[in-house]
Amino acid sequence: MNEVLLDPTNEKRAPRRERRPRLDELAGKTVGLLDISKPRGDLFLDRLEEKLRGEGAEVLRFRKPTFTKPAPIDLRQEIATRCDAVIEALAD
Amino acid sequence: MQRPNLPSGVVAFVKRDCPTCERVAPVLARLAEEIELSVFSQDDPGFPEGVEAVDDTSLEMSWYHDIEAVPTLLRVEDGVVKERAVGWQRQEWEALTGVHGLGPGLPELAFGCGSLSAAPDRAEALAALYGSDVLCARRVELAANEDPFESQFERGWSDGLPLVPPTPQRVLAMLEGTRRAPGEVAALVPPDLVECTVEKVAINAVMAGCKPEYLPVVIAALEGACTDAFNMHGLLCTTMPVGPVLVVNGPVRRRIGMNSGVNVFGQGNRANLTIGRALQLVVRNVGGGRPGAIDRATFGNPGKLSFCFAEDEEGSPWEPLSTTLGAEPGKDTVTLFPGEAPRSVVDQLSRDPESLARSFAVNLRTLHHPKIVLAFDALLAIGPEHSRVFREAGWDKRQLTDRLHELLQLPGAELVRGAGGISEGLPEAVKDSTIPKFRPDGILVVHCGGGAGLFSAIIGGWAGGAIGSQPVVQEIRP
Numbered sequence: 001m002n003e004v005l006l007d008p009t010n011e012k013r014a015p016r017r018e019r020r021p022r023l024d025e026l027a028g029k030t031v032g033l034l035d036i037s038k039p040r041g042d043l044f045l046d047r048l049e050e051k052l053r054g055e056g057a058e059v060l061r062f063r064k065p066t067f068t069k070p071a072p073i074d075l076r077q078e079i080a081t082r083c084d085a086v087i088e089a090l091a092d
Numbered sequence: 093m094q095r096p097n098l099p100s101g102v103v104a105f106v107k108r109d110c111p112t113c114e115r116v117a118p119v120l121a122r123l124a125e126e127i128e129l130s131v132f133s134q135d136d137p138g139f140p141e142g143v144e145a146v147d148d149t150s151l152e153m154s155w156y157h158d159i160e161a162v163p164t165l166l167r168v169e170d171g172v173v174k175e176r177a178v179g180w181q182r183q184e185w186e187a188l189t190g191v192h193g194l195g196p197g198l199p200e201l202a203f204g205c206g207s208l209s210a211a212p213d214r215a216e217a218l219a220a221l222y223g224s225d226v227l228c229a230r231r232v233e234l235a236a237n238e239d240p241f242e243s244q245f246e247r248g249w250s251d252g253l254p255l256v257p258p259t260p261q262r263v264l265a266m267l268e269g270t271r272r273a274p275g276e277v278a279a280l281v282p283p284d285l286v287e288c289t290v291e292k293v294a295i296n297a298v299m300a301g302c303k304p305e306y307l308p309v310v311i312a313a314l315e316g317a318c319t320d321a322f323n324m325h326g327l328l329c330t331t332m333p334v335g336p337v338l339v340v341n342g343p344v345r346r347r348i349g350m351n352s353g354v355n356v357f358g359q360g361n362r363a364n365l366t367i368g369r370a371l372q373l374v375v376r377n378v379g380g381g382r383p384g385a386i387d388r389a390t391f392g393n394p395g396k397l398s399f400c401f402a403e404d405e406e407g408s409p410w411e412p413l414s415t416t417l418g419a420e421p422g423k424d425t426v427t428l429f430p431g432e433a434p435r436s437v438v439d440q441l442s443r444d445p446e447s448l449a450r451s452f453a454v455n456l457r458t459l460h461h462p463k464i465v466l467a468f469d470a471l472l473a474i475g476p477e478h479s480r481v482f483r484e485a486g487w488d489k490r491q492l493t494d495r496l497h498e499l500l501q502l503p504g505a506e507l508v509r510g511a512g513g514i515s516e517g518l519p520e521a522v523k524d525s526t527i528p529k530f531r532p533d534g535i536l537v538v539h540c541g542g543g544a545g546l547f548s549a550i551i552g553g554w555a556g557g558a559i560g561s562q563p564v565v566q567e568i569r570p
Contacts, residue, residue: 005234008373
């Protein structure tokens, strides 16, 4: 018999999910802006909010408690249920 | 398959192909008449004569009950082995069986032979056969001429160094190092937040080069790393050059031969290096955290291969780090600190504690940047020649850290943007305030290092406190 090794990995396969269809237009749609709590992320998102409102979109702002940890599941759930699209401000 | 129980009473394992077993055959025949005796025969159920032996030519009982040599005599109560005698030794056999005058014609002592269940050409096949109920990990069968070392690199399992091939036999031996069941979930490992069983930890510990007795430390390190407080996820993903730094306290340090002295952060000690490496391999292989993927460190540091050491408790003037962080004195613990590479503090002239504390303070101030405050903790590793200064002056650890905090109250004017001609810094508004370099619990002290050298070392932290990572002390359980 050939040498057998035990798999050290998690042996999981991430499920593939279909992306939601791209929005045709912004007017009347709700866009979430997620601030990950990095310095100056708010400046970037303020500008985006202005632009989006100019296109007729409704804007909701969200904020992660800290940039070092994944967004809490409640927050992710809230964004998913209340928004048609989300933009995340990733860095300083 | 289930581990078969041993019968109660005295149990013997023998094989015909062992001269000592042949010689003690009459002793076993006599014992069979006088006490409750079960004999398991590994190669010939007709052996020994005069005893109704149990056929163990499958070696199942021998394998499950870790028989390494024959003859082995066990005293068993309710399935639990209470005493064990290996080879023939009259006094030992008499004490174990309670029967005297055994083997009058035999010498006092005769060594036995290797158990068939431990023979190199059989052990792996037996492990694969009987261990199948214990091991659940997917089995990867290599091709006939596939090199197991190269194959592990190709499969992406390696941290860049060669790995010990995790064969079922090695993993089973590793699992002997803990009392925990292989299927027990040890932690939810980031970034993929996957349930990691003790078996998966053992596989990665084998690959890292651990001995079985290190496994409980690896498991504890993983448990600590995967707490919300320590935040391994953030530590892994950050662009900063940090990783988990493990400090081991308690009797386990000596038991498994860890280094707390000469070259404490360096090469040369198997336990120090492989325990830290095993944790990182679990994060890589089970958690899915790989450099260049979710690990976005700008520089990283060599300690991300492994950064693990023991505290020199015996030579320390102070209580150990674990106790400062709330652990019971004398407990085996591993403390996790989110740290960068160590750097040296040289002070060869200070002979009074105030002067040495000032040396520490000016060095601590520069951590990550002299104008950045309240963002990072520090682990101050004090060497024996420096700690002697505090011991002789009667300073306790608290006195030292209090003094460091006092010395590190910084004038806002030196910290604001533009001060010193440097753009980095705090907003102008804090110009007239005094701001501490560290949060109140942000300076930790550990005692280690070789006996010669008036040096200490600073291990800089990462985003300290609830927003980032807090040091975690985790008890090591068998």
